[in-house]
Amino acid sequence: MSDSTHEEAHTGPIRTPKQLFWVSFAAFVIPVFIIIGLVYYVTTGNKTAPGATDVERSIAERLQKVGVVEIRDANRPLQGGEAVFKAQCTACHATGVSGAPKLGDAGDWAARLQQGYDALLASALKGKGAMAPQGGGNFSDIEIGRAVAYMANSAGGKFAEPAAPAASGAAAAAAPETAAPVAAAAPAAAVVAATAPAADPAAGKALYDKACVACHAAGVANAPKFGDKAAWAPHIAEGMDAMLKTAISGKGAMPPRGATTATDDELRAAIQYMVDAAK
Template identity: 70%
Template sequence: MSDTHEEAHTGPIKNPKQLLVTVLFSFVLPIFAIIGLVMFVTSGNKPAEGGANPEKAVAERIQKVGMVEVRDANRPLRPGEEVFKGQCAACHATGAAGAPKLGDAAAWAPRIQQGFATLVQSALKGKGAMAPQGGGEFDDTEIARGVAYLANSAGAKFAEPDRPGAAPAAAGASAPAAPASGG
């Protein structure tokens, strides 16, 4: 009776060879697997994601977050109507999100009374449901021209602004010196 009882308490390892195999699979094999994974992760010769050009893949991973776009400051300013069609028409043509429609004098009257500078600042910085319009395809002066076009369609008499620091072309050319008339 003691033989069956003693046999029930023995483990699956019955000889030294089984012990050696168990130690090998339990400890040594996972260590080699970990070393292999570490070497793969730290090596520089990994296959590129989605292509055979590793230089392109590296360039995509390390590209700059922001880009600087240098615009030609000497290009002619676009007229207010073009700015309206490109930037403002999506909301101001339909009245989306409470935007005053093009030519709606009643909706524009209280805004026009605030003055041109206030309207331009509202357009550039955003107001209510309107997102800021500055920094996009059009520069700030062109956005101001679009504001003048919108307000003028509702009865305002705002002049489309020119670039800051630019000499007005009409003033210099239209005022030649008059000859003195002597009797």
């Protein structure tokens, strides 16, 4: 009697071979399902943020510096709304990318038109959602306002296109007095302008190492790779003036002036440095 009681006291929960089989099976299968569940949970948690599908734009934003100071020609003719739209806005608003209201779509623009022109202009200048701030970019605030009016009016809006600021009376009065000296000096100025300054190799390399290397060293976002003759050939064929204009205005993932405060001469030197490496 005492022997049987002692034997039962030391007996575990597994009493038969069948129970041993199922316990062993569960010990193997359950961890596998737990691992599969964890992997599924982790991978499905990586949701793409709105606007993050534009890889080139996200690269440009990461390369963009906190602040940029540029000197622009304030006397150039102001562009119309349609011209600004085609140059700056068409990439998103022509097809409605990333939630942008599509040009001419009354349904997309209805709620926005109710906000009024001032609210739409403020959103355009400060940026909203996937749209980066347009204030301080390639176009003036007035030109951005004209583009806003153009897009809004294409969807039924009745906004007036912003007019150019009137010239000051003092400047207008001084114009006749200064016209003759400027005209007399024009031939000499033309001679100076016709002779482009020679590119400084040291300045070109310095700017390349500071800003251009981020994309051109490895050919990021379709940037012509440093030293790659085939990649640079079509750009070299366009000529220095065309390449400089592209560097100043920006193209694709490259922001204007490579997100630097470099002068035109410094940009020209950096371009020449990369061109020389591809010859």
